[in-house]
Every structure is written in structure tokens, then in C-alpha cells.
Amino acid sequence: MNLRALSLFILVVVVNGIQGQPLSPAAPLTVLSKEGRRPLAVTLVGDQEFVALDDLAVLFQLTVREETLGAITVSYKGKTIVLTTDQALASVAGKLISLPAAPVRSGRRSLVPVEFISRALTTVYDTRLDLRKPSHLLVVGDLRVPRVTIRYEALGTGARLTIDAAPRAASVVSQENDRLAIKFDADALDVALPQIPAQGLIQAVRVADAVSIAVDLGPRFGAFRATAQPLDAASRLTIDVVAAQTDTSSPGSPASPSPGSPGSPTAAPSAAPLPDLSGVGQSASAIRTIAIDPGHGGDDTGVVGSGGTKEKDLTLAVARRVKAAIEGRLGIRVLLTRDEDKKVPLDDRSAAANNNKADLFLGLHASASLRRGTTGAAIFYAAFDKDAEDKARASLGTERLPTFTGGSRDIELLTWDLAQIRHVDRSEQLAHLLEQQFHDRVPLSPHPVERAPLHVLESANMPAVIVEIGYLTNVDQEKQLTANEFQNTLVQAIVDAIVKFRDALDADRGTR
Ligand SMILES: [Zn+2]
Numbered sequence: 001m002n003l004r005a006l007s008l009f010i011l012v013v014v015v016n017g018i019q020g021q022p023l024s025p026a027a028p029l030t031v032l033s034k035e036g037r038r039p040l041a042v043t044l045v046g047d048q049e050f051v052a053l054d055d056l057a058v059l060f061q062l063t064v065r066e067e068t069l070g071a072i073t074v075s076y077k078g079k080t081i082v083l084t085t086d087q088a089l090a091s092v093a094g095k096l097i098s099l100p101a102a103p104v105r106s107g108r109r110s111l112v113p114v115e116f117i118s119r120a121l122t123t124v125y126d127t128r129l130d131l132r133k134p135s136h137l138l139v140v141g142d143l144r145v146p147r148v149t150i151r152y153e154a155l156g157t158g159a160r161l162t163i164d165a166a167p168r169a170a171s172v173v174s175q176e177n178d179r180l181a182i183k184f185d186a187d188a189l190d191v192a193l194p195q196i197p198a199q200g201l202i203q204a205v206r207v208a209d210a211v212s213i214a215v216d217l218g219p220r221f222g223a224f225r226a227t228a229q230p231l232d233a234a235s236r237l238t239i240d241v242v243a244a245q246t247d248t249s250s251p252g253s254p255a256s257p258s259p260g261s262p263g264s265p266t267a268a269p270s271a272a273p274l275p276d277l278s279g280v281g282q283s284a285s286a287i288r289t290i291a292i293d294p295g296h297g298g299d300d301t302g303v304v305g306s307g308g309t310k311e312k313d314l315t316l317a318v319a320r321r322v323k324a325a326i327e328g329r330l331g332i333r334v335l336l337t338r339d340e341d342k343k344v345p346l347d348d349r350s351a352a353a354n355n356n357k358a359d360l361f362l363g364l365h366a367s368a369s370l371r372r373g374t375t376g377a378a379i380f381y382a383a384f385d386k387d388a389e390d391k392a393r394a395s396l397g398t399e400r401l402p403t404f405t406g407g408s409r410d411i412e413l414l415t416w417d418l419a420q421i422r423h424v425d426r427s428e429q430l431a432h433l434l435e436q437q438f439h440d441r442v443p444l445s446p447h448p449v450e451r452a453p454l455h456v457l458e459s460a461n462m463p464a465v466i467v468e469i470g471y472l473t474n475v476d477q478e479k480q481l482t483a484n485e486f487q488n489t490l491v492q493a494i495v496d497a498i499v500k501f502r503d504a505l506d507a508d509r510g511t512r
Pocket residue numbers: 295296302303311364365366
């Protein structure tokens with residue numbers, strides 16, 4: 001400390017000795033703008049945070065003048081804020097603005113409460129200023145800086161992180177060795193980190209960089225699943241983590257068969273609903289998008305039961321449930337070919353699935369029979385007559401086409417209306433997996449898996465089936481089909497079949 005600094009120090013002590021409140025440096029504010037981030041020094045007087053007017057002048061191109069005794073003017077582009085040194089007030093164009101404290105002197109600098117920024121400076125400044133006191137951030141301009149709150153909870157033998165970003169911000173989760181990286185689509189983050197108790201699954205949650213959070217994984221980590229869900233004004237990301245399979249600290253687990261694949265981690269039984277981790281590794285999965293086609297719609301009501309149930313309403317209700325379950329539990333995108341009561345041509349339904357590159361097509365219908373006693377679900381996959389198959393196979397040639405980069409590549413040509421032909425084997429496999437999962441849960445018809453020349457399936461360029469969920473012409477089954485409990489069971493069976501199907505595809509592709 002040189003002599004000048006020493007004398008300033010003494011002066012400060014004397015000045016504040018008079019006021020009875022010591023000055024002490026505090027954690028700086030971080031100023032975020034398009035130009036980047038920079039610190040803004042903060043000084044504590046008592047428990048009030050102050051910033052220096054000359055620091056603000058540099059940051060925001062303000063002109064600060066000490067006027068006649070006791071008055072300070074702060075000007076920006078012709079607008080002026082007037083402060084008085086002994087008053088907790090500012091005035092702008094004749095309007096008084098209250099401040100939590102009066103300006104103080106620190107040596108030759110004038111300090112103002114940080115609230116000066118949010119209450120007074122914002123009234124003259126031409127760019128948005130967003131002061132976030134709890135997180136010590138000052139956001140300048142229209143930057144996307146979501147407030148991210150993270151909650152930890154133990155869940156059975158696993159753990160869950162619930163990460164809310166407000167306003168909404170999309171995020172991507174990836175595993176990099178011993179950590180999960182959560183990268184947000186934002187300019188910066190305003191993060192509140194949780195306390196993590198010791199449990200061996202999640203060691204720590206920390207800020208990795210301006211837009212990423214890192215989750216350090218512990219020795220018990222086995223697998224994780226991330227699910228995104230939009231809330232009213234926030235995005236919610238739920239990350240479920242389960243222990244490695246060798247970590248079977250729960251003696252009761254063999255008694256509870258898991259619906260998941262044999263290779264996936266089995267969660268122990270618990271009162272709390274445990275995460276279905278069948279979505280683990282979804283980024284590498286063969287199924288990323290599923291098209292669900294609720295049959296009929298609009299003036300095409302489909303079958304009408306004696307109780308008045310319309311097939312078009314039933315299929316839409318079930319389709320919505322299946323969509324919610326698949327998206328919520330598996331994190332797979334689901335496209336509905338219709339999400340309202342309207343007529344959609346069959347070709348448009350398969351075209352929507354094709355254009356959205358769906359990896360699986362699931363049509364939903366209900367059946368009718370002249371024999372009122374007929375009941376049970378059935379699963380259909382496409383049938384082609386011999387001629388059509390020959391024609392399709394003949395057209396399955398390749399053609400060499402020029403590319404934009406000057407080379408050429410082989411394009412597989414296929415008659416569009418017979419796109420299903422090369423997926424028929426997979427469609428049959430999916431039909432049988434559905435039958436297996438329905439078994440003992442959803443009543444099946446005597447011939448539950450059938451081939452039929454169904455137009456909507458023929459042009460679907462992915463494994464495709466239609467599930468006839470039951471007979472609306474049977475009085476008892478009509479009641480059953482519209483009941484919550486039955487629909488939940490049906491949806492779970494469909495989800496389980498999709499998990500099995502995906503596991504089979506992934507195993508074939510060697511992605512696991
Ligand atoms: Zn139908």
C-alpha cells in the first residue's frame with residue numbers, strides 16, 4: 001500500500017467512521033451483454049450493495065457530474081437523473097424514484113445502491129437492463145438468460161434432477177465419460193445450484209460454461225434418462241439416474257419383474273414410481289420419431305357402438321394417451337396424423353409419417369362385427385399380392401444421380417405406393433411384439449395377428465401396423481374400451497411393445 005492509498009484508506013475509514021458503517025468489497029456483479037461478460041465491482045455498506053457511478057459511466061456511456069453542493073447528475077443521450085448525496089431518492093424528469101439508501105462517498109468516488117440500475121437507470125437507458133440481485137447478474141439487452149433452478153431428489157435406489165429453465169430454453173443432454181453435460185439454447189444462464197447429498201450416483205452439479213451445466217457422476221452410476229417437458233412459463237428437464245446393475249442393494253428386486261428389456265437397469269421396487277429407463281441411450285436409438293394415426297375423423301365417424309361411442313373419438317383419445325406416454329416415458333417424438341376431429345385422407349396420413357421420417361407407424365382403429373359376441377383386439381400388418389411384390393422388387397433398383405458436390409451417389413428408387421414392402425418383416429415382428437404385450441392384459445381376438453391389404457399401410461415407408469383395439473359392436477367391450485383403466489393398460493402394453501421393438505432394432509444395429 002503506497003502513501004496515497006494509505007491516505008485514501010484513512011479517509012475512507014474516517015468518512016465511514018462518521019457514518020458508523022464500514023465499507024467492504026463484495027462479490028462483483030456479472031454484466032452480461034452481446035459483447036460478453038465483465039465484472040462490475042460491488043461495495044457493501046452494512047448489508048446494502050453499492051456500485052460506483054464512474055464504473056457505471058464507463059459501462060453505459062453515462063456522463064456523471066458533481067454539481068453544486070450535494071447534487072450529482074447522471075446523463076444519457078439528453079436524459080438526466082439527479083441524485084442528492086444525503087437522500088435515498090433520485091429524480092428523473094421531475095419524477096421521484098426511491099432508492100434503498102442515499103449515495104455514499106468512497107474516496108473520490110460516489111457509490112449508489114445497485115437498485116439505482118433497476119429503478120433509475122432503466123428509465124433513461126435505451127437498452128433493456130435486467131438486474132438479478134440474487135444471482136448477481138446484470139443482463140444488458142435482449143439476451144436469452146434463463147433462470148435455471150435445479151432440484152435433487154432420491155428416488156428408490158436412483159436419483160432425479162429436475163431442472164427448470166424460465167423463460168423456456170431447450171437443452172441437450174450428453175454423456176461425456178464421468179459426467180453429463182446439459183447444454184442450453186441460451187446466451188447465458190442464471191443458475192441456482194442444489195446441495196447434493198452423498199449417494200454415489202451424482203457427485204456434484206456445477207456450472208460448466210456460460211450455457212452448460214455439468215453433472216459429475218459417481219461410482220454407482222449405471223444409466224440415465226432425460227425427459228423434456230414444457231411447463232407454462234418454463235421448460236422442465238428431468239434426469240433420472242439409476243445405479244449400475246451390479247449395485248443390487250435391494251434384495252426384493254427379483255420379485256418384481258421389470259417391463260424393461262433384460263439388458264436395461266432394473267430399478268428396485270419402491271412406493272415411489274420409479275423411472276422407466278428404457279429410454280436410456282436414446283440418442284443412438286433406431287426409433288426417434290413415431291407416427292400415430294387415429295383412424296377416421298370428421299364426417300367419417302367409423303364404427304358407432306350401441307352406447308353411442310364413435311370410433312373416431314375413441315381412436316383420438318387413445319392416440320393422445322399413447323403420445324403422452326411415449327414422449328413422457330421414452331423421450332421419443334410422436335407425431336399424430338390428426339389431433340382434432342377432422343377428416344384426413346389415407347394418403348395424407350402415411351405421407352405425414354413419411355415426410356416426418358417416422359421410424360414406426362401405428363394406426364389405431366376399433367372393429368365392428370355383425371356377430372355381437374365378437375370381442376378382442378387384433379393387430380394388422382400389410383399384405384401385398386404376388387404381382388405387387390414382384391413389381392416392387394423389380395423397381396427396387398438403384399440409379400446413379402449427380403450431386404451438388406460434383407460427384408454422384410446411388411439413390412434407391414422405390415414405387416411410393418408400395419414403400420411398405422421392404423419393411424413388412426419388421427412390421428410383422430412389431431405385430432407379434434404387440435400381441436405378446438397384450439397377452440393377459442388386453443383381450444385378444446382368436447386370430448390376433450393378421451395380414452391385410454390396408455391402403456394406409458402400403459405407402460408407409462417404415463415398419464407399420466394397425467391395432468384394432470376391440471369391438472365397439474360388443475356392448476361390454478364398448479364400456480371397457482372407453483374406461484380409463486382399460487385405456488391405461490392398453491397404452492402401457494403398446495409402450496412396452498415399442499420398447500421391445502426398439503431394443504430389437506438397436507441390437508441388430510449393434511448400437512448397444
Ligand atoms: Zn376403423
